[in-house]
Amino acid sequence: MNDLILVRYGELALKGKNRKDFENRLLQNMRNKLDGFSGVKVKKTFGRVFVEPGDNPVEPIIQGLTEVFGIVGISLARCVESDLESIKKAAVQLVRDQDPIPRTFKVVARRAQKNFPHRSSEINRIIGGEVLRNVEGIRVDVHQPDLELRIEVRGEETYLYGQDIPGVGGLPVGSSGRVMLLLSGGIDSPVAAYLALKRGATLEAIHFHSYPFTSERAKQKVVDLAQELTRYAGNVSLHVVPFTEIQTQIRSKCKDSYMITIMRRMMVRIAEETAKRQKALALVTGESLGQVASQTLESMHVINHVAQVPVLRPLIGMDKQDIMTISKEIGTYETSILPYEDCCTVFQPKSPVTRPRLDVCEEMEKGLDVEALVGEAVDGIETIRLTPKQQEEGEFSSYF
Amino acid sequence: MIDMDNSATTRPDPEVVRVVTDVMKNVYGNPASLHGLGGKAERLVKQAREVIAKELGVSPASMIFTSGGTESNNMAIKGAAMQFRNRGRHLITTQVEHPSVFEVFKQLEAEGFRVTYLPVDQQGSVRLEDVEAALCEDTILVSIMHVNNEVGTIQPISEVGQLLRNYPKVLFHVDAVQSFGKMDVRPEEWGVDLLSISAHKLHGPRGVGCLYSREGVRLTPLLIGGGQESNQRSGTLNVPGIAGFAKATVLAANQRRGKWSQLQEWRRELIRRCTESLTHFRINGDPSDGGAPFILSLSFPGLKSEVIVHALEEEEIIVSSKSACSSKGEKASRILTAMGIDEATAVGTIRISMSRMTSVKDVEATASALQQIIPKLQKIMKVHEV
Numbered sequence A: 001m002n003d004l005i006l007v008r009y010g011e012l013a014l015k016g017k018n019r020k021d022f023e024n025r026l027l028q029n030m031r032n033k034l035d036g037f038s039g040v041k042v043k044k045t046f047g048r049v050f051v052e053p054g055d056n057p058v059e060p061i062i063q064g065l066t067e068v069f070g071i072v073g074i075s076l077a078r079c080v081e082s083d084l085e086s087i088k089k090a091a092v093q094l095v096r097d098q099d100p101i102p103r104t105f106k107v108v109a110r111r112a113q114k115n116f117p118h119r120s121s122e123i124n125r126i127i128g129g130e131v132l133r134n135v136e137g138i139r140v141d142v143h144q145p146d147l148e149l150r151i152e153v154r155g156e157e158t159y160l161y162g163q164d165i166p167g168v169g170g171l172p173v174g175s176s177g178r179v180m181l182l183l184s185g186g187i188d189s190p191v192a193a194y195l196a197l198k199r200g201a202t203l204e205a206i207h208f209h210s211y212p213f214t215s216e217r218a219k220q221k222v223v224d225l226a227q228e229l230t231r232y233a234g235n236v237s238l239h240v241v242p243f244t245e246i247q248t249q250i251r252s253k254c255k256d257s258y259m260i261t262i263m264r265r266m267m268v269r270i271a272e273e274t275a276k277r278q279k280a281l282a283l284v285t286g287e288s289l290g291q292v293a294s295q296t297l298e299s300m301h302v303i304n305h306v307a308q309v310p311v312l313r314p315l316i317g318m319d320k321q322d323i324m325t326i327s328k329e330i331g332t333y334e335t336s337i338l339p340y341e342d343c344c345t346v347f348q349p350k351s352p353v354t355r356p357r358l359d360v361c362e363e364m365e366k367g368l369d370v371e372a373l374v375g376e377a378v379d380g381i382e383t384i385r386l387t388p389k390q391q392e393e394g395e396f397s398s399y400f
Numbered sequence B: 001m002i003d004m005d006n007s008a009t010t011r012p013d014p015e016v017v018r019v020v021t022d023v024m025k026n027v028y029g030n031p032a033s034l035h036g037l038g039g040k041a042e043r044l045v046k047q048a049r050e051v052i053a054k055e056l057g058v059s060p061a062s063m064i065f066t067s068g069g070t071e072s073n074n075m076a077i078k079g080a081a082m083q084f085r086n087r088g089r090h091l092i093t094t095q096v097e098h099p100s101v102f103e104v105f106k107q108l109e110a111e112g113f114r115v116t117y118l119p120v121d122q123q124g125s126v127r128l129e130d131v132e133a134a135l136c137e138d139t140i141l142v143s144i145m146h147v148n149n150e151v152g153t154i155q156p157i158s159e160v161g162q163l164l165r166n167y168p169k170v171l172f173h174v175d176a177v178q179s180f181g182k183m184d185v186r187p188e189e190w191g192v193d194l195l196s197i198s199a200h201k202l203h204g205p206r207g208v209g210c211l212y213s214r215e216g217v218r219l220t221p222l223l224i225g226g227g228q229e230s231n232q233r234s235g236t237l238n239v240p241g242i243a244g245f246a247k248a249t250v251l252a253a254n255q256r257r258g259k260w261s262q263l264q265e266w267r268r269e270l271i272r273r274c275t276e277s278l279t280h281f282r283i284n285g286d287p288s289d290g291g292a293p294f295i296l297s298l299s300f301p302g303l304k305s306e307v308i309v310h311a312l313e314e315e316e317i318i319v320s321s322k323s324a325c326s327s328k329g330e331k332a333s334r335i336l337t338a339m340g341i342d343e344a345t346a347v348g349t350i351r352i353s354m355s356r357m358t359s360v361k362d363v364e365a366t367a368s369a370l371q372q373i374i375p376k377l378q379k380i381m382k383v384h385e386v
Helices: A011-033 A058-065 A084-097 A120-134 A188-198 A216-233 A244-253 A256-278 A297-304 A320-330 A358-365 A370-379 A388-392 B014-026 B036-056 B069-083 B099-110 B128-134 B157-164 B239-277 B305-314 B334-338 B360-380
Strands: A002-009 A041-045 A048-052 A071-081 A104-111 A147-154 A157-166 A178-182 A202-209 A236-242 A282-284 A382-386 B063-066 B090-094 B114-118 B139-145 B171-175 B194-198 B209-213 B282-284 B295-299 B349-353
Touching (some): A002 A011, A002 A058, A002 A157, A011 A041, A011 A048, A011 A058, A084 A120, A084 A147, A084 A157, A104 A120, A120 A147, A178 A256, A188 A202, A188 A282, A202 A216, A216 A236, A216 A320, A216 A382, A216 B036, A236 A370, A244 A370, A256 A282, A256 A297, A256 A370, A297 A358, B036 B063, B036 B194, B036 B239, B063 B069, B069 B139, B069 B171, B069 B194, B090 B099, B099 B139, B128 B157, B139 B157, B157 B171, B239 B295, B239 B360, B305 B349, B305 B360
Parallel strands (some): A104 A147, A178 A282, B090 B114, B090 B139, B139 B171, B171 B194
Antiparallel strands (some): A002 A048, A002 A071, A041 A048, A147 A157, B063 B209, B194 B209, B282 B295, B295 B349
16 A cells, blocks of 8 residues: 555646646656655656655645645545455545544545446445444535545556645746746745746846945845745746946936836846846736835836836735735745845935826936946846755855 | 763763854854844854754744753743733642742742642653643643653653643743753644753753744743844844754754664663662652653662762762752752652662763663662661661
């Protein structure tokens, strides 16, 4: 008798002839995710995906799988010989292994192999009786059972499935092309990244660093956030842009109230140029409509005006509360709320313009050598490559 | 010298000394400073915190660094009592706690709290039904140690935690100073809200410890000032100590699983050798493998523990009379008394305590020394003629 983990995937089936690519992508992502467990195997048989845990405990594997996009359901399964006695024994044990032990259950048997000597309804009855006799206090409920114990007789082997644990859904990372995330260090942008990843994007991130106006710690915080995103994204390249010169120039040449608008126009230009170099097809930001002065529709219009590539805003319709909830769920919240100055707060004008005008922006930017500044910034980028495994290690690993 | 007094303190592992020294030389910034030197120290503390949190199976945010076990215990108990005194004024602990728990309850009693000191059975175990019977509407805190420092009894912590899940108003504190680094300590799984640990009991540096405080639990701080450790414990962090603590935790974690059965074997061997050739003695606590295998408490009625300690010291073996913190008092141990042991027996009690650095040779030498010394002393004191 073997413990197995059955993985169900959803939307992939809708994707017609691309299905195979998506499946392979999902399998590869699962393998990468479970790379740290020795002896774990990910297999596709009979059009389903199984994980064989080997000698590893199953909980951390299941935990890992709940972070892989494309998976809609996970269940603990057992594989036994297609023989009634073995099936009975496995069924009782599977029910006992559920946590918490269910109060009600029903058996749903299927017989792919019609020469198995019992019909499905018979299997239901026999196994149901066996569970009732051997699990104290359990009852049958065919309408709303706590546990639907599924049994599938397939050739020499029979599979038994326990409770269905919901997966995170979405599409496998890597199936939708590459995006460039503007990562600030706040609560919103990691959540935007998560949602873009959920739709299958491959993630790179860009961060604007204005030393000494923003500290090394603010940068470290962004590195930590990008590192946390590797749980969902796999490898992440983080591009850190030297931004001090641009901010200083804007500060000296543009009106205070327009500083944030012009700064963000510069950021978009730099992000777009970086996206081009990295072959990313869109930018992603954590903007949500109306949240702050730079996120009014007028601001977005003026800022977006410099962009040629699509700017995706996965949070556009979300309230701050919703965003915070996801942030906590995905584990970025604690890092996001660390109180360091970022490049947006450090030169915060007293009254930023909420309805900036495009012609005013363009007039003010005439005082800046935009092209040269963008080129210099992009050339000065420091790229940090983060992989999921680095999470285990750290700067002081030689001590520990 | 053979160190068989590892529950008092332990020899810092050379690897720990290396880390502490290196940090003192190279990472001497104040983690609260803004500049790079401070940032480096802060990152080191962050990583050390993660290392220790991982061993406990908890989130790093739930760890508060302190100056050691005594402070952790004081902070947990006083902090909880003060914070929640408007919820109730009844506290529960046991008769066999370490003084850094017991005396805190005495003080709180003097300040108007009502305290139930649970009795223990002959082996030193608290009974679950006694805990349940003591709980009332007014109860806000239960504090029970994990491994007893004098006799090694392991208390049913996860069972008590399970029971207390039905009492969401009651906080559960566990003094795990003797057990951390030697056995599984899993506060979250066990339903423990507060848990004290200390570095110097696992070959780490002195002067550093930690209080696990479940996320969401706020205590009234003992030390206020600069607001370090999320305002729960002010004071500049002891960065080298914390790094050394994390190193000691890693070393202990790597070795403890294999060591456990070996220690059990050695404890059995010590008991076997004593039983084989000595009379007039008793084994305190759980004599079977149910107790902590690194502690063996032996009583020799008619002898004074101090005399045995010195006689063994002449053979280059160091052991303890009772626990180190109370060994200067003449009185019989409160813990042994609570276990129903008479005074004459209690004052003749020594504690042999081993660690992951103990070797089979040490065990052998200790057994031989006991076999030689005890009959001699018993003859002088005419123990057999009584």
